[in-house]
Amino acid sequence: MNTISIRGLVKKYPTFELNIPSLDIPQGYITGFVGRNGAGKTTTIRLIMDMIAPDRGEIRIFGKTMAQNGREIKQDIGLVGDVSGYIGQCKVSQIHDMIAPFYHNWDEDLYQRYIKRFEIPQNNKVMKLSKGQNKLFYLIMALSHRPKLLILDEPTANLDPVARAEILDILKERMADEEMTILYSTHITSDLEHAGDYLILIDQGQLVFTQEKDSLLENSCIVKGDNSLITPDTRGIFTGLVQTGVGFRGLCRDAALARETFGQEVVYDPATIEDIMVYTTRRDEPWEN
Amino acid sequence: MGELKLLIRKDCMVLWATMKFYLLFLGALGALVSFIGVSAGMSFYPILLVYLTCYGLASLEEQSCSSTLAFSLPVDLSQVVAARYLTVFVECVAFSLVFWVINLAGRLVGMTSRSIGAMLLFYLAVSLALVSIMLPLIYYFGVMRSRMAIMAVYLVGFLGSGLLTGLYTVGGTPSVDPTATAGLFHWGVLAAAGVLFLLSYRFSTLVAYKRRGL
Numbered sequence: 442m443n444t445i446s447i448r449g450l451v452k453k454y455p456t457f458e459l460n461i462p463s464l465d466i467p468q469g470y471i472t473g474f475v476g477r478n479g480a481g482k483t484t485t486i487r488l489i490m491d492m493i494a495p496d497r498g499e500i501r502i503f504g505k506t507m508a509q510n511g512r513e514i515k516q517d518i519g520l521v522g523d524v525s526g527y528i529g530q531c532k533v534s535q536i537h538d539m540i541a542p543f544y545h546n547w548d549e550d551l552y553q554r555y556i557k558r559f560e561i562p563q564n565n566k567v568m569k570l571s572k573g574q575n576k577l578f579y580l581i582m583a584l585s586h587r588p589k590l591l592i593l594d595e596p597t598a599n600l601d602p603v604a605r606a607e608i609l610d611i612l613k614e615r616m617a618d619e620e621m622t623i624l625y626s627t628h629i630t631s632d633l634e635h636a637g638d639y640l641i642l643i644d645q646g647q648l649v650f651t652q653e654k655d656s657l658l659e660n661s662c663i664v665k666g667d668n669s670l671i672t673p674d675t676r677g678i679f680t681g682l683v684q685t686g687v688g689f690r691g692l693c694r695d696a697a698l699a700r701e702t703f704g705q706e707v708v709y710d711p712a713t714i715e716d717i718m719v720y721t722t723r724r725d726e727p728w729e730n
Numbered sequence: 731m732g733e734l735k736l737l738i739r740k741d742c743m744v745l746w747a748t749m750k751f752y753l754l755f756l757g758a759l760g761a762l763v764s765f766i767g768v769s770a771g772m773s774f775y776p777i778l779l780v781y782l783t784c785y786g787l788a789s790l791e792e793q794s795c796s797s798t799l800a801f802s803l804p805v806d807l808s809q810v811v812a813a814r815y816l817t818v819f820v821e822c823v824a825f826s827l828v829f830w831v832i833n834l835a836g837r838l839v840g841m842t843s844r845s846i847g848a849m850l851l852f853y854l855a856v857s858l859a860l861v862s863i864m865l866p867l868i869y870y871f872g873v874m875r876s877r878m879a880i881m882a883v884y885l886v887g888f889l890g891s892g893l894l895t896g897l898y899t900v901g902g903t904p905s906v907d908p909t910a911t912a913g914l915f916h917w918g919v920l921a922a923a924g925v926l927f928l929l930s931y932r933f934s935t936l937v938a939y940k941r942r943g944l
Contacts, residue, residue: 493942494942512806514804515804528744528794539740544804
């Protein structure tokens with residue numbers, strides 16, 4: 442069962458084109474949505490939320506389209522973007538009073554529990570909250586109507602490690618308590634190392650891959666060795682390759698094939714999500730000796 | 731509570747939370763001027779309030795990137811636009827009524843009930859006409875780019891009213907009994923402003939959906 446199904450999605454801008462032929466976000470899992478800045482992550486999220494209209498294609502959420510069931514679908518979606526959209530001059534309590542009545546499933550106990558736990562001052566204006574408190578408040582508001590789908594767009598950008606850890610703790614708690622689907626867009630890939638179940642990589646508006654995270658990490662490795670080992674044949678096994686005067690480093694998405702090709706002549710390191718993103722999306726000039 | 735009511739409530743709460751001191755100050759200033767008896771100079775009052783609430787609210791939302799919030803709430807885009815129009819309509823009526831109450835006190839310095847009533851209709855019509863022009867400009871151009879256009883609207887408004895006053899002075903008083911036609915005139919102006927307001931709402935809804943595609 443998929444929470445989000447995207448088919449033939451195209452959105453064109455004068456200098457950018459987003460093209461996602463097919464993408465499914467499975468229900469009940471955390472799906473990491475990674476890519477460089479400007480890769481198309483936020484555009485995809487804006488399309489999912491019906492903030493912008495696609496040129497072509499269809500997006501179904503809970504099996505329905507926004508055009509026909511927008512209000513009903515949004516009752517079950519929590520969105521935490523880079524900015525909250527809350528009027529900065531309003532107090533925390535006023536924002537709560539404005540927003541809470543919109544949701545049928547608003548859980549006031551949950552809201553109050555989190556507000557007390559993270560010591561969000563209710564009489565402070567939103568603009569007076571620290572960046573971490575602001576993002577936590579935004580997340581608490583998004584979670585308090587018990588959404589079935591939580592969309593996070595760079596939720597930990599510009600936050601200190603403590604605030605990031607608090608946000609990830611809340612997410613883990615909610616995932617343990619109820620079946621929620623999370624689409625977690627970020628370029629801080631370390632957030633997803635422990636929390637993510639699936640991974641989607643997007644680059645220059647094109648979907649690069651979507652795969653289960655653990656199998657992706659198990660099958661991928663970083664290979665380091667001497668430049669003499671790089672031939673037109675061996676070059677083909679790398680998803681990304683960097684060559685310098687002292688040797689090469691490359692990402693191979695098929696670790697078994699790499700071991701079969703290079704044997705003991707190279708060093709193998711486990712690949713991280715960051716390695717996979719960096720090597721897959723970087724655009725280096727070919728190295729010449 | 732219906733979504734439309736909740737959106738209007740949200741807009742009013744934002745206005746009160748962010749602008750209550752400006753609104754109270756302008757109200758007090760209006761009352762003071764009226765009590766002194768300079769009611770002729772009161773035309774600035776609804777115009778300033780309408781600008782403050784209509785453009786000010788849009789500006790606050792732009793600063794806070796509130797379009798994100800509007801699209802994440804379980805409401806339709808058409809409801810967001812309708813709520814904004816209903817909010818400013820309520821504001822226009824409220825400000826005109828406050829102005830009317832202030833001017834009732836002005837009777838102490840010689841104004842008649844009829845002229846005060848006519849002023850209520852006239853200022854309500856002026857307020858509605860202003861927001862009918864301002865809101866589509868904001869929806870079409872965005873807050874920053876619409877600023878110059880709105881200033882131009884105000885400039886034309888002030889120049890126009892000055893020109894009319896000048897012509898009225900040069901031409902002398904009309905030969906027909908003004909009390910016989912004044913009521914009809916003011917209700918007619920209000921009806922025209924109402925039609926403009928409805929057309930403006932329709933246009934803004936179309937623009938909001940069109941701009942969503944960008």
